[in-house]
Amino acid sequence: MHIALSPRDLEFQDEVRRFLDEEFTPELRAAAGRQAGVFAEGDLNRRWHRILFEKGWVAPAWPKAHGGAEFSPVQRYIFESECAEAGAPALPAMGLQMCGPMLMGHGTEAQKAYHLPRILSGESYWCQGYSEPGAGSDLAALQCRAVRDGDHYVVDGTKLWTTHAHFANWIFLLVRTSTEGKPQAGITFLLAPMDTPGISVAPIITISGEHEVNQTFFDGVRIPVANRVGEENQGWTVAKYLLEFERGGVFSPRVKGLMAKVRHMAAAERADTGLSLIQDPAFRRKVIELEIELAAVEATERMVISKLSAGGAAGDSSASLLKLKGTETMQKATELAVEALGAYAAPDQRPALGLGANAAPMGPDYAAAPVARYFNTRASTIYGGSSEVQRNILARAALGL
Ligand SMILES: Cc1cc2nc3c(=O)[nH]c(=O)nc-3n(C[C@H](O)[C@H](O)[C@H](O)COP(=O)(O)OP(=O)(O)OC[C@H]3O[C@@H](n4cnc5c(N)ncnc54)[C@H](O)[C@@H]3O)c2cc1C
Numbered sequence: 001m002h003i004a005l006s007p008r009d010l011e012f013q014d015e016v017r018r019f020l021d022e023e024f025t026p027e028l029r030a031a032a033g034r035q036a037g038v039f040a041e042g043d044l045n046r047r048w049h050r051i052l053f054e055k056g057w058v059a060p061a062w063p064k065a066h067g068g069a070e071f072s073p074v075q076r077y078i079f080e081s082e083c084a085e086a087g088a089p090a091l092p093a094m095g096l097q098m099c100g101p102m103l104m105g106h107g108t109e110a111q112k113a114y115h116l117p118r119i120l121s122g123e124s125y126w127c128q129g130y131s132e133p134g135a136g137s138d139l140a141a142l143q144c145r146a147v148r149d150g151d152h153y154v155v156d157g158t159k160l161w162t163t164h165a166h167f168a169n170w171i172f173l174l175v176r177t178s179t180e181g182k183p184q185a186g187i188t189f190l191l192a193p194m195d196t197p198g199i200s201v202a203p204i205i206t207i208s209g210e211h212e213v214n215q216t217f218f219d220g221v222r223i224p225v226a227n228r229v230g231e232e233n234q235g236w237t238v239a240k241y242l243l244e245f246e247r248g249g250v251f252s253p254r255v256k257g258l259m260a261k262v263r264h265m266a267a268a269e270r271a272d273t274g275l276s277l278i279q280d281p282a283f284r285r286k287v288i289e290l291e292i293e294l295a296a297v298e299a300t301e302r303m304v305i306s307k308l309s310a311g312g313a314a315g316d317s318s319a320s321l322l323k324l325k326g327t328e329t330m331q332k333a334t335e336l337a338v339e340a341l342g343a344y345a346a347p348d349q350r351p352a353l354g355l356g357a358n359a360a361p362m363g364p365d366y367a368a369a370p371v372a373r374y375f376n377t378r379a380s381t382i383y384g385g386s387s388e389v390q391r392n393i394l395a396r397a398a399l400g401l
Contacts, residue, residue, distance in 0.1 A: 031089075031355060035369070038376065038383075045091055048088065058122075059096050059100065061097075062096075073305045077301070084253030085260070099191075101245045110226070127164050129162055146177050148177075157175070171199075188234075190228055191223075192221065198221035209350045255294050266283060324390040331381065344362060349361050353368055
């Protein structure tokens with residue numbers, strides 16, 4: 001269950017470290033350190049995307065035939081771990097990890113030829129139009145309607161929680177083209193440029209104070225039939241295929257990065273005893289308990305990588321287990337960070353956050369982001385399949401249902 005790194009993998013790990021030392025400059029590090037969101041803001045994404053693209057590493061999982069790096073599962077793990085532990089900007093998943101692989105599996109040759117190079121270069125920036133006010137966990141309840149009119153569909157309705165719709169120039173969306181039969185049977189998968197007349201985006205400012213998500217409205221939007229992926233009314237198959245890519249992923253490197261910050265802060269801050277917080281037995285115990293939990297998540301991730309390396313499938317329940325425990329440990333790490341911050345967690349640090357920051361944080365430099373990260377991370381047990389939904393999947397697998 002452990003991954004024995006081959007000499008080639010160790011060489012690759014060194015190469016990734018050298019690349020990060022050179023390209024993840026102090027300026028980029030400072031900008032990334034002031035980000036609290038799931039994905040870094042648009043401009044920072046674009047810059048980091050470009051750097052990875054030029055290196056040929058922007059799409060670690062894509063096949064070389066489509067311009068990807070085609071890393072092995074172990075190399076992917078090394079790459080993701082090194083980037084996350086260094087605190088490199090998290091690139092949005094919607095284009096590189098969701099739309100691209102979905103098109104490779106279900107797109108027409110024309111769609112692949114047009115979109116894949118643009119996703120890779122960063123020219124297109126995608127958002128995901130799945131959820132609606134009445135359709136989240138129960139996605140098949142979606143109502144956004146598309147009616148065929150010659151060579152176009154005319155779309156009316158709304159999508160909710162569209163992450164980065166305000167940065168995106170393309171959206172993939174699920175629409176209802178039929179109300180006959182099962183709800184899943186009347187769904188169609190479409191692609192649309194965000195500047196199509198009739199599409200508008202309204203910001204949603206979350207409890208962390210960030211503008212990361214939106215509500216997107218469709219008012220008589222004409223989308224060419226050529227932008228349909230798969231057949232009419234068969235979009236559910238395409239939608240589920242795409243979700244397989246959304247749900248995969250590793251958590252432990254990101255949580256390790258957060259725990260390194262917790263330890264750094266706790267070494268600098270004082271407990272009531274006058275000792276540094278990290279020497280305080282009660283706080284130290286919480287840190288170590290969480291690190292043990294994190295070691296279990298990491299071991300599970302490595303088990304999955306071993307299986308994939310041996311040519312096996314990860315299995316649906318591993319993805320659910322990792323989503324459940326990975327997001328829980330991530331939330332706990334952000335709770336410890338707020339605790340370590342002490343009094344500096346009380347003031348409003350938002351003016352010191354983000355690319356447009358116009359103020360220094362109140363207190364040390366590390367005081368800017370932990371509270372916003374704490375609030376932002378509350379959503380991680382909701383998006384990408386809520387914890388309750390993951391528990392249902394695990395229960396069904398365990399009970400053989
Ligand atoms: C920050 C953020 C970003 C997002 N980004 C996007 C995006 O870019 N594009 C997009 O399309 N969507 C996005 N989403 C939407 C996300 O996928 C949904 O929020 C999620 O699927 C849950 O749906 P819901 O919000 O409608 O809650 P509901 O499905 O209404 O759930 C409400 C509660 O009921 C529980 N519940 C629901 N069904 C069951 C069940 N069968 N058994 C037990 N408990 C259940 C849930 O766990 C939850 O606690 C985002 C959400 C958030 C919070």
